[in-house]
Amino acid sequence: MSSTVITILLIGSLVAGWVDAIVGGGGLILIPLVMIVNPGMSNAQALGVNKVAAIFGTASSAAVLVRRVPAAVRALRYAPLALVGSAGGAMIASSVDKELMRPVIIVLLVAVGLFILFRPSFGQVDAPSSTRSAPRAVLALLALVAAVSIYDGTFGPGTGLFLIMGFTSLLSADFITSAAWAKVINVFTNLGALVTFAVQGEVLWLLGLGLAVTNVIGAQIGARMVLGRGAGFLRGVILVVVVLMSAKLAYDQFAGSGV
Numbered sequence: 001m002s003s004t005v006i007t008i009l010l011i012g013s014l015v016a017g018w019v020d021a022i023v024g025g026g027g028l029i030l031i032p033l034v035m036i037v038n039p040g041m042s043n044a045q046a047l048g049v050n051k052v053a054a055i056f057g058t059a060s061s062a063a064v065l066v067r068r069v070p071a072a073v074r075a076l077r078y079a080p081l082a083l084v085g086s087a088g089g090a091m092i093a094s095s096v097d098k099e100l101m102r103p104v105i106i107v108l109l110v111a112v113g114l115f116i117l118f119r120p121s122f123g124q125v126d127a128p129s130s131t132r133s134a135p136r137a138v139l140a141l142l143a144l145v146a147a148v149s150i151y152d153g154t155f156g157p158g159t160g161l162f163l164i165m166g167f168t169s170l171l172s173a174d175f176i177t178s179a180a181w182a183k184v185i186n187v188f189t190n191l192g193a194l195v196t197f198a199v200q201g202e203v204l205w206l207l208g209l210g211l212a213v214t215n216v217i218g219a220q221i222g223a224r225m226v227l228g229r230g231a232g233f234l235r236g237v238i239l240v241v242v243v244l245m246s247a248k249l250a251y252d253q254f255a256g257s258g259v
Contacts, residue, residue, distance in 0.1 A: 005037045006210075013053050013211035017218025020054060021061035022226055022234065023179075023241050024160015024186070026218075027054065028248050030211070044094070045204055047156075048197035052208025055190040057215035062183035064223035065176075072180035078145040079188045085146050086192030089153020096154050102253040106246050109158060112165055113242035116235060123168045123175040124231045140170050145185055152189040153196065158245060160186055161238065175234040179226060 012033040016026030027050050034046045041049075066072045116122060144166040152159040163182035167173060171181070197203050226234055 001037075008037060009033065009207075009211060010214045014214040014218040016050075016053070017057035017061075017215035018222040019218075019241070020057055020160060020215075021183075021219040021222025022237050023164065024182070025158060025241050025245050026057070026215075028157050028245060030054075030215075034207075041204075042202070044197060044200065044202040047093075048194070048203035049208045049211065051190050051194040051197060052203060052205065053211040053215040055187065055194055056212035057219035058183055058186045058190055060216045061219040061223035062180070062187055064220065064227070065180035065183050068227050069177050069180035072177065072184055075181045075184035078141060078185060081142060081145050082149045082185045082188035083192040085149025086153035086189040087196045088192075089150040089155075090193040090196035091153075093154050098155065099253065101155050102249050105155070105158060106249050106253070108162075109242050109246045109249075112161065113239055113246075116238055116242075120235075123164075123173075123178065123235060126174040126177050127172045137170060141167075144170065149185075149189045149192065152186075153193040157249060159189060161241065161245075164238070175231040175238075176226065179234065183223075 012030055016030040018026075019029060020026035030053065031046050031050045034049055035041055035043070038046075144163070148159055148162050148166065151162070160182050163185055164175060164178045167178035167181045168175060171178065173181075194203070
């Protein structure tokens with residue numbers, strides 16, 4: 001692998017880490033990039049490399065956000081479910097028809113974008129409520145984590161975004177609080193899928209660990225930008241990411257390729 005290719009991958013991983021730390025979706029940058037510069041790499045190997053880099057970057061940004069939102073450690077109660085759900089999703093990933101999933105995800109992303117656009121107050125204020133610990137709320141959180149974890153292991157794009165939206169709604173939280181919860185859960189969804197890919201022998205560890213270095217740098221920059229600029233900044237980034245992610249998935253769908 002030439003120095004030029006290595007440089008491109010390192011920069012791409014840094015950008016992916018930055019995007020992941022803010023709202024998620026870094027995999028849509030890093031996975032295609034890895035496959036473009038390594039034409040002989042399988043889809044599963046690219047996913048495995050991405051998970052190695054992402055787990056370090058996500059853990060790094062989670063540490064930054066949890067220091068600001070200590071209550072987010074309560075998300076650890078749902079970590080085992082996230083781990084198992086993602087691992088299970090990764091096991092069935094090869095049998096899932098991505099061509100059928102993409103249109104559904106595009107519709108969900110557009111719905112999220114329109115909701116945020118026409119509800120400017122959503123996610124701007126943290127309004128703690130006693131109902132957060134109510135049995136119905138806990139069941140809803142379990143359902144959210146289970147569904148998104150399986151999705152992350154199976155397909156992946158938008159995992160962080162869907163977690164942020166779900167936590168904002170179910171916890172009556174602002175985007176910063178929800179982002180902290182999402183990062184904690186995302187560490188374990190990454191870990192679950194990574195374990196599965198590793199057992200299947202699909203992880204190129206040297207490449208993944210190398211990309212993890214710049215992914216962490218990007219994640220640190222992104223997490224600090226979230227804390228420094230607040231929920232309004234996060235809302236704007238979510239809208240931009242929704243548009244770009246929808247466009248990328250639509251291109252993959254109609255081009256008949258992509259991840």
